[in-house]
Amino acid sequence: MTSAAEVAAPYGNGASGAPTGRKVRVHHLREMKERGEPWPMLTAYDMYTAELFDEAGIPVLLVGDSASNNVYGYDTSLPVTVDELIPLVRGVTRSVKRALVVADLPFGSYQVSVEQAVATAVRFMKEGRAHAVKLEGGEHFAPHVKAITAAGIPVMAHIGFTPQSEHQLGGYRVQGRNDAFDQVVADAHAVQEAGAFAVVLEMVTAEVAKQITHDLVIPTVGIGAGPDTDAQVLVWQDMMGLRRGKGPRFVKRYADLAGVMTSAAQQFAAEVRGHRFPGPEHTFH
Numbered sequence: 001m002t003s004a005a006e007v008a009a010p011y012g013n014g015a016s017g018a019p020t021g022r023k024v025r026v027h028h029l030r031e032m033k034e035r036g037e038p039w040p041m042l043t044a045y046d047m048y049t050a051e052l053f054d055e056a057g058i059p060v061l062l063v064g065d066s067a068s069n070n071v072y073g074y075d076t077s078l079p080v081t082v083d084e085l086i087p088l089v090r091g092v093t094r095s096v097k098r099a100l101v102v103a104d105l106p107f108g109s110y111q112v113s114v115e116q117a118v119a120t121a122v123r124f125m126k127e128g129r130a131h132a133v134k135l136e137g138g139e140h141f142a143p144h145v146k147a148i149t150a151a152g153i154p155v156m157a158h159i160g161f162t163p164q165s166e167h168q169l170g171g172y173r174v175q176g177r178n179d180a181f182d183q184v185v186a187d188a189h190a191v192q193e194a195g196a197f198a199v200v201l202e203m204v205t206a207e208v209a210k211q212i213t214h215d216l217v218i219p220t221v222g223i224g225a226g227p228d229t230d231a232q233v234l235v236w237q238d239m240m241g242l243r244r245g246k247g248p249r250f251v252k253r254y255a256d257l258a259g260v261m262t263s264a265a266q267q268f269a270a271e272v273r274g275h276r277f278p279g280p281e282h283t284f285h
């Protein structure tokens, strides 16, 4: 069992070892890399998940554009809009005490121009009260990363398999194999050079992830990138088994929420139908 103090250690402990409640800042993530301490990151899209994961000691929460398929019920991450994501970001940032909240910029909200990217990032900071933003892209998006960073907004980059480009990449495919190795490495260097504070590596080979993690001074956050990245991220509904079905190979299931929730709903239904709910203790006179 990991103690709360141990979980909290990287971003502030008092003399007693108890967490000080200090907010996680981007420099803490770099310091954890320097100390060789891997850190966890999860998605969150609402108040209860944000509160629970924050208190569980998850230092970074991502309001992913994956809300597109995990909240709004679209089939991919492409359709979700800035106006659909900002209220989710606001709910998450209101609900955390320590976690750094990163907001994903959705498809179409930053690709048009550097100016559009800065304007969208500003909206997520002002209206969503996010602490940082994330965008998909490597070399080609270095100017966008640089301009957002220059505006005082920390940027997490996302390279390798970038779901917003699934049609151009030809589906959900592992990146960085054979000839593509050097391109993923070049993308990683480009976003670091542009000022990104961290970079997500999605569905790349463990070999390319290891090389990049060694090369860069900023933390790498893996999802389907093997064991050698500085951090690991998963979509919470996948790792807690709320989403049913096979899912990507990189997911490990830590709970069966679909089972727990289905049986609670069935029990409630049976008790209502059987006149067993509500009981006297739930009734006013």
Ligand SMILES: Nc1nc(=O)c2c([nH]1)NC[C@@H]1CN(c3ccc(C(=O)N[C@@H](CCC(=O)O)C(=O)O)cc3)CN21
Pocket: 065, 066, 069, 070, 077, 163, 172, 173, 174, 203, 235, 237, 238, 243, 247, 248, 249, 250
């Ligand atoms: N629920 C959820 N989990 C995610 O991890 C996730 C989202 N949604 N939405 C946005 C993107 C899309 N992602 C995905 C989704 C599916 C695969 C997938 O099916 N991968 C297969 C094929 C890999 C291969 O080509 O070998 C796998 O078996 O992992 C991968 C990434 C990651 N992100």
Ligand SMILES: CC(C)C(=O)C(=O)O
Pocket: 043, 062, 063, 064, 065, 066, 067, 104, 158, 200, 223, 233, 234, 235
């Ligand atoms: C899978 C993570 C990295 C993401 O971008 C998302 O949830 O949108």
Ligand SMILES: [Mg+2]
Pocket: 064, 065, 066, 077, 104
């Ligand atoms: Mg995303």
